[in-house]
Amino acid sequence: MTSASPSRNRTGPRRTTAVCLVSGGMDSFVAAAVAREEGWQPFCLTVSYGQRHRREIACARRIAAFLGAGHRVVSLDLSWTRSALTDRSVPVPDGETAGIPPTYVPARNTIFISLALACAEVLDAGAIFTGMTAVDFSGYPDCRPDYLAAFQALVDRATKKTAEGGTIVLRAPLLELSKAEIVRLGIRLGLDFSITWSCYRGGRKPCGRCPSCLLRARGFSEAGVPDPLLR
Amino acid sequence: MTSASPSRNRTGPRRTTAVCLVSGGMDSFVAAAVAREEGWQPFCLTVSYGQRHRREIACARRIAAFLGAGHRVVSLDLSWTRSALTDRSVPVPDGETAGIPPTYVPARNTIFISLALACAEVLDAGAIFTGMTAVDFSGYPDCRPDYLAAFQALVDRATKKTAEGGTIVLRAPLLELSKAEIVRLGIRLGLDFSITWSCYRGGRKPCGRCPSCLLRARGFSEAGVPDPLLR
Numbered sequence: 001m002t003s004a005s006p007s008r009n010r011t012g013p014r015r016t017t018a019v020c021l022v023s024g025g026m027d028s029f030v031a032a033a034v035a036r037e038e039g040w041q042p043f044c045l046t047v048s049y050g051q052r053h054r055r056e057i058a059c060a061r062r063i064a065a066f067l068g069a070g071h072r073v074v075s076l077d078l079s080w081t082r083s084a085l086t087d088r089s090v091p092v093p094d095g096e097t098a099g100i101p102p103t104y105v106p107a108r109n110t111i112f113i114s115l116a117l118a119c120a121e122v123l124d125a126g127a128i129f130t131g132m133t134a135v136d137f138s139g140y141p142d143c144r145p146d147y148l149a150a151f152q153a154l155v156d157r158a159t160k161k162t163a164e165g166g167t168i169v170l171r172a173p174l175l176e177l178s179k180a181e182i183v184r185l186g187i188r189l190g191l192d193f194s195i196t197w198s199c200y201r202g203g204r205k206p207c208g209r210c211p212s213c214l215l216r217a218r219g220f221s222e223a224g225v226p227d228p229l230l231r
Numbered sequence: 232m233t234s235a236s237p238s239r240n241r242t243g244p245r246r247t248t249a250v251c252l253v254s255g256g257m258d259s260f261v262a263a264a265v266a267r268e269e270g271w272q273p274f275c276l277t278v279s280y281g282q283r284h285r286r287e288i289a290c291a292r293r294i295a296a297f298l299g300a301g302h303r304v305v306s307l308d309l310s311w312t313r314s315a316l317t318d319r320s321v322p323v324p325d326g327e328t329a330g331i332p333p334t335y336v337p338a339r340n341t342i343f344i345s346l347a348l349a350c351a352e353v354l355d356a357g358a359i360f361t362g363m364t365a366v367d368f369s370g371y372p373d374c375r376p377d378y379l380a381a382f383q384a385l386v387d388r389a390t391k392k393t394a395e396g397g398t399i400v401l402r403a404p405l406l407e408l409s410k411a412e413i414v415r416l417g418i419r420l421g422l423d424f425s426i427t428w429s430c431y432r433g434g435r436k437p438c439g440r441c442p443s444c445l446l447r448a449r450g451f452s453e454a455g456v457p458d459p460l461l462r
Contacts, residue, residue: 029347076307081353082341100391107349110389114345118338141394150385157381158341175344 007116015041017125018118020073022046022063024056026196026216027131027174029063034173035129037189040067042129045119049078049105050086053202062195074115081106081157081227085200090199092200094209101186101211103200109142113151113170119167120228121159128155147171179219187225192226206230246272248356249402250347253277253294253302253376257427257447258362259407260294261417266360268420273300275358275361276350278343280309280336281317282356286433293426306344312337316431323431331371334431340373344382344401351399352390358400359386366409379403410450418456425459437461444454 018040020032035042044064048057057073064071080137084090084102110133116128132143141147152170156162174182186193196214199206206213206229220227266273273309277297279288288304295302312369315321315333317337340363347359363374372378383401387393405413417424429447430437437444437460451458 017236041336051423072311074308074311077305078349080303081349082307085415104391105349107390109340110348110385111345114338114342117341118309118312121337129444141391142387142389147385149386150381150388154381154385157375157378158373159338160372200388 004210005157006088008190009155015039016097016127017043017123018042018068018127019120019123019125020039020044020129021116021131022060023182024059024063024197025135025212026198026219028074029131029180029191029196030182030189031129031173032067032069033061033169033186033189033191035127035171036067040127040226041068043119043123043125044069044071045112045116046071046073046076048070048073049108051202052085052088052092053197053200055202056197059102059195059197065168066195072119072225076111076115078105078108078111078155096214098193103211109140109143110151117155117158117168120142121161127166127171129171129173130176133174133177133179133182134173135176143175148175178222181217182221183219183223183225187223192228196229196231198229211227220223236458241387242443246270247273248274248322248351248354249358249360250351250354250356251260251300251360252343252362253291253346254362254452255428256362256443257424257450258364259373259414260362260422260424260427261302261413261420262360262362262404263294263298263300264417264420264422266358267300271358271360273298274299274350274354274356275302276347277302277304278346279304279306280339281326283316283319283323283431283433290426290428297423297426307342308348309336309342311400312339313378323441327442327445334372334442338373342376343381348386348389348399352391352392355392357398358402360402361402362405363403363408364405364408364413367409374406376406379406409453410446411453414450414454414456418454423459425462427460442455 018035020042021154022028022044032042046060074105083105198212200210201207249266251273253259253275263273277291314336315323429443431441431443432438
């Protein structure tokens with residue numbers, strides 16, 4: 001969105017906090033690592049919303065520890081949204097689907113960024129980082145650049161801090177990246193992808209067939225590196 | 232915000248749903264009643280966020296029943312926001328306070344409208360009604376007309392429905408009304424204010440001293456009618 005970043009001095013006594021929405025998946029891990037790379041102090045926020053793949057919450061804890069970041073898990077009941085991710089009577093599809101898939105959770109990004117905004121206000125943070133990407137999810141309305149710009153305009157009017165002239169910048173550093181580019185960026189930043197989780201089914205091992213597993217596999221394949229989770 | 236309203240035919244087989252954020256207080260009750268008056272089918276959404284005055288949730292149930300509306304209570308943990316409403320170690324002030332008060336919950340309206348947006352998408356609703364008012368809470372950044380306009384711009388880009396050309400209108404019919412005007416409007420609409428709750432302290436009876444009790448008392452006093460809750 002913008003190029004706002006705090007001082008890059010990592011050894012100084014005080015770095016500005018960036019609230020990083022971390023799901024436990026790869027994208028938000030890389031986005032939070034970008035925040036750290038830019039000199040922000042990441043604070044990770046995870047939403048436990050009754051997702052089928054609850055295993056990703058344990059991964060989010062490992063990711064926060066890896067980044068040396070504070071972490072909060074907020075509980076929110078979204079079982080009523082009738083998504084395949086929150087309602088066990090709606091099956092997760094095998095393979096990729098056309099249009100908006102059954103795993104879409106209505107208004108999820110809007111809700112999560114709103115929660116991050118509350119967290120940013122509490123922590124006096126200067127930024128919110130999300131792992132959203134428009135390239136691989138162009139079917140999702142809430143992953144597009146104009147959506148993010150509209151949310152920034154809302155943030156600018158929504159809080160005590162921003163109403164008084166302060167800034168909370170909404171950042172989506174992966175917005176224009178493909179999955180393969182995200183893999184490469186994570187590797188360049190020294191990230192351990194074995195602590196992430198992508199499979200929607202949330203079993204002991206990735207199912208290898210759901211849209212999220214297929215997307216992840218294609219990303220590693222195109223980046224030319226093995227997925228450490230599958231070793 | 233806009234004058235969009237569905238068909239006024241209340242006896243027809245199908246009315247368009249409006250998701251109404253109902254807290255259990257007076258304002259959101261009146262706003263939901265305005266929705267019904269305009270011909271929408273109200274569906275009430277209440278957020279149980281660890282508020283001190285949990286009693287208002289029971290009132291929200293009575294309000295939904297009074298309006299003949301469906302009702303959902305969504306649980307969300309906001310105890311970490313350090314507001315006097317969610318953190319028992321932060322006292323509720325007596326009397327009115329200057330500036331943004333300790334009872335302010337960071338980003339609460341943004342979070343609640345986001346949840347209403349998810350609900351609107353699930354129910355294929357055409358509107359979201361909130362009881363926000365700019366007159367008595369001018370210190371709150373997220374109760375202003377430009378905030379609401381910015382949120383409407385976000386809604387227009389945020390969901391499957393709106394991205395495909397559909398409309399979800401964000402309405403705040405009380406935005407420009409004083410508390411006394413809200414009391415008068417509610418009486419005109421035949422509402423029973425004895426089933427509402429305003430006191431922040433949430434004891435068995437209203438404390439009569441907190442900012443919310445004082446505002447309510449002034450509203451009834453200026454409207455020249457007794458508060459049925461105090462009978």
